[in-house]
Amino acid sequence: MTRPLLPAKIPYFLAVGETLSFRKAAERLGIAQPALSRSIRDLERQLGFALFERSTRRVVLTPAGEVLYRESADAMQRLARATAHAERAAQGLSGTVSVGYSTFAATGPMSDIIIEFRKHHPQAQVGLRLLASSEQAAAFDEGTLDLGFMMSNVVVSPQQTLPISRERLVALVPASHAWAANRTISLRTLSTAPLVIGSVRRWRGFRALIDELVTDRGLSLTITEEADDVPVLLQLVRSGFGCTILDASFIPTLPPGITALEIEDATATLDISLVWRKDNLSPLAARFIDVAKTFMASRQELPRRRTRQNRK
Numbered sequence: 222m223t224r225p226l227l228p229a230k231i232p233y234f235l236a237v238g239e240t241l242s243f244r245k246a247a248e249r250l251g252i253a254q255p256a257l258s259r260s261i262r263d264l265e266r267q268l269g270f271a272l273f274e275r276s277t278r279r280v281v282l283t284p285a286g287e288v289l290y291r292e293s294a295d296a297m298q299r300l301a302r303a304t305a306h307a308e309r310a311a312q313g314l315s316g317t318v319s320v321g322y323s324t325f326a327a328t329g330p331m332s333d334i335i336i337e338f339r340k341h342h343p344q345a346q347v348g349l350r351l352l353a354s355s356e357q358a359a360a361f362d363e364g365t366l367d368l369g370f371m372m373s374n375v376v377v378s379p380q381q382t383l384p385i386s387r388e389r390l391v392a393l394v395p396a397s398h399a400w401a402a403n404r405t406i407s408l409r410t411l412s413t414a415p416l417v418i419g420s421v422r423r424w425r426g427f428r429a430l431i432d433e434l435v436t437d438r439g440l441s442l443t444i445t446e447e448a449d450d451v452p453v454l455l456q457l458v459r460s461g462f463g464c465t466i467l468d469a470s471f472i473p474t475l476p477p478g479i480t481a482l483e484i485e486d487a488t489a490t491l492d493i494s495l496v497w498r499k500d501n502l503s504p505l506a507a508r509f510i511d512v513a514k515t516f517m518a519s520r521q522e523l524p525r526r527r528t529r530q531n532r533k
Contacts, residue, residue: 238290321357326370328470329386367506372426373492382494388468401480415445415463
């Protein structure tokens with residue numbers, strides 16, 4: 222059984238194998254020729270077979286030397302690539318950053334930030350995970366998430382934030398409803414109607430925002446149906462099961478049969494932040510944050526869509 226090669230001797234062997242000259246190889250390596258010859262003899266003794274046929278006129282690889290040269294050269298190239306990839310990862314220039322996002326974040330500038338990040342770091346990957354804001358908070362504690370686009374009102378210490386967007390709240394009513402002829406509605410009026418809304422299990426942050434909003438005014442909502450995702454909620458509204466509350470970023474994507482009304486006395490907004498934990502931040506995630514900060518600074522203020530109401 223042959224003993225493992227001494228890694229330090231492989232570059233010596235490869236230099237002689239490429240040049241087929243101990244003199245030229247020694248010059249390339251910057252060492253004395255006798256020292257190079259001793260290293261090759263040591264390597265041959267360790268392996269138990271000759272690597273070169275030497276004469277006064279030429280140096281050639283033996284059949285065994287040719288195999289070792291070919292395989293070692295490939296291995297060194299792979300090692301060089303692996304080292305370069307590792308260095309880029311250590312510098313935050315490559316690898317994968319795990320990013321969570323909530324339903325409410327998907328309609329904001331998140332995609333623009335990701336595109337900007339990929340533009341600056343083309344060798345990096347962004348692993349997106351659709352998670353409710355409360356689920357993202359748990360993922361941070363478990364160490365399975367690098368960054369998250371989530372509702373600001375569920376952020377807790379030691380999470381740090383970068384504000385991303387701020388949206389006003391709107392009421393969505395069936396187009397056939399009597400209220401659809403109006404442009405605005407009050408919370409008190411809205412509280413008299415049956416509501417369909419996101420489930421407490423998946424929409425904890427949003428429900429907390431709405432509950433606080435109506436409680437401050439001494440009101441309560443009549444919730445008749447809950448759902449985990451927006452398409453189901455919209456279908457329930459469209460079918461006349463009730464009204465709902467969402468943020469204004471959804472207005473451009475509303476299907477026919479639903480009308481959006483401004484909630485005239487809703488002082489609360491739905492705020493989205495980019496969130497991370499400083500005590501568990503990879504170099505690549507830090508670069509993502511830098512890109513996001515630069516992007517948001519170029520926007521000067523939190524984006525807030527202002528669109529015409531959908532009255533289909």
